[in-house]
Amino acid sequence: MREFDYEKLVVATDGFSPSRLIGKGSHGFVYKGLLQDQDDNKRHIVVAIKTPSSSPSPSSSPLFKKSEQTKKLENEISVMSSLPRSPHVLSFLGHAEKRLMVVDFMPNGSLHQLLHVSTSHPPPPTWLNRIEIALKIARAVHFLHEQSILHRDIKSENILFDSNWEPKLADFGLAVDLTGKVKPAPAGTIGYLDPSYTSPDELSTKTDIYSYGVVLLEIFSCRKAIDVSRSPASIVDWAIPLIEEGKIGEICCGGGSGVFMGTNLRLLRMAARCVSSDVESRPSSGEITAEMVTCLAEPLRSFPLWISFFRGVVKLKRRKKRLRETLTWPGQTCRVR
Numbered sequence: 001m002r003e004f005d006y007e008k009l010v011v012a013t014d015g016f017s018p019s020r021l022i023g024k025g026s027h028g029f030v031y032k033g034l035l036q037d038q039d040d041n042k043r044h045i046v047v048a049i050k051t052p053s054s055s056p057s058p059s060s061s062p063l064f065k066k067s068e069q070t071k072k073l074e075n076e077i078s079v080m081s082s083l084p085r086s087p088h089v090l091s092f093l094g095h096a097e098k099r100l101m102v103v104d105f106m107p108n109g110s111l112h113q114l115l116h117v118s119t120s121h122p123p124p125p126t127w128l129n130r131i132e133i134a135l136k137i138a139r140a141v142h143f144l145h146e147q148s149i150l151h152r153d154i155k156s157e158n159i160l161f162d163s164n165w166e167p168k169l170a171d172f173g174l175a176v177d178l179t180g181k182v183k184p185a186p187a188g189t190i191g192y193l194d195p196s197y198t199s200p201d202e203l204s205t206k207t208d209i210y211s212y213g214v215v216l217l218e219i220f221s222c223r224k225a226i227d228v229s230r231s232p233a234s235i236v237d238w239a240i241p242l243i244e245e246g247k248i249g250e251i252c253c254g255g256g257s258g259v260f261m262g263t264n265l266r267l268l269r270m271a272a273r274c275v276s277s278d279v280e281s282r283p284s285s286g287e288i289t290a291e292m293v294t295c296l297a298e299p300l301r302s303f304p305l306w307i308s309f310f311r312g313v314v315k316l317k318r319r320k321k322r323l324r325e326t327l328t329w330p331g332q333t334c335r336v337r
């Protein structure tokens with residue numbers, strides 16, 4: 001884990017200038033920073049720097065006081081620094097005085113913005129894009145659970161996109177190491193928080209699975225986890241009866257019909273299992289990824305005619321190429337139609 005010089009982070013953010021502020025969360029402030037590359041002084045790398053307040057003072061300063069936000073950020077640094085790299089989890093770059101966290105900068109916003117804030121750029125994700133995002137986040141959750149880490153705040157706002165539109169699970173402020181002795185009081189975000197998680201002892205991987213199930217419903221329906229302008233306001237209360245009645249078309253927004261109908265039905269049934277009040281019946285993160293991989297392969301299997309046609313075209317092109325090569329020698333051309 002790299003330790004950054006506090007002063008360098010001050011310079012990187014123009015003294016934590018408001019013009020560099022990306023956003024505020026319940027655990028603090030996030031700034032965009034420009035850091036000098038360690039290997040090449042002329043190059044700069046863009047990073048995101050998370051601080052517990054808008055004007056963080058060094059821990060040596062008399063103004064420094066350990067706030068609740070500082071403790072949460074310390075927890076986030078401790079969890080993120082313990083994790084090996086994963087392609088689907090936001091990359092941790094280092095810290096300063098275990099209070100300022102430096103991570104990869106995510107220039108393309110969150111899944112929440114992509115699904116719920118309508119703009120013409122970028123165009124809304126296709127059905128297949130959305131399923132791919134869901135699969136990558138399921139992989140991130142599986143990776144964390146394999147490391148005995150519970151995220152406890154899985155939600156569309158905490159899924160950020162890098163410059164290649166790859167989704168990354170972020171915000172580990174509430175994350176917990178399951179192997180640790182202390183089980184914290186229940187916490188999370190309303191709408192995503194497992195209703196069965198009412199005491200520290202009820203914390204398990206299935207708590208994250210509930211939140212993941214809500215995100216899956218959100219991805220399918222483009223409806224917010226809680227939308228007070230609708231009745232019922234909760235996405236779970238709205239979607240579950242529709243899934244039980246098989247009214248899949250009423251849930252899926254923007255595509256996923258026709259050949260994808262069977263796939264959608266399977267995935268929505270799995271989302272329903274994730275948010276089930278029967279905690280034991282919820283699938284594990286491993287089961288979810290396996291089911292999603294199978295489901296993604298399904299529509300292709302139902303295109304045998306297209307595939308054989310496509311294979312035929314490729315074979316014909318290869319045969320023509322070989323024939324052209326056989327009939328052509330230096331100084332001579334041959335036309336094969």
Ligand SMILES: Nc1ncnc2c1ncn2[C@@H]1O[C@H](COP(=O)(O)OP(=O)(O)OP(=O)(O)O)[C@@H](O)[C@H]1O
Nearest residue numbers: 022023024025026027030048103104105106110171
């Ligand atoms: N690495 C990053 N790159 C770009 N933007 C980021 C990055 N990390 C966080 N942000 C943005 O900064 C803002 C604050 O993020 P943060 O993770 O602190 O809180 P949050 O997820 O919004 O809220 P909470 O902590 O209450 O769940 C959000 O708008 C988030 O999208």
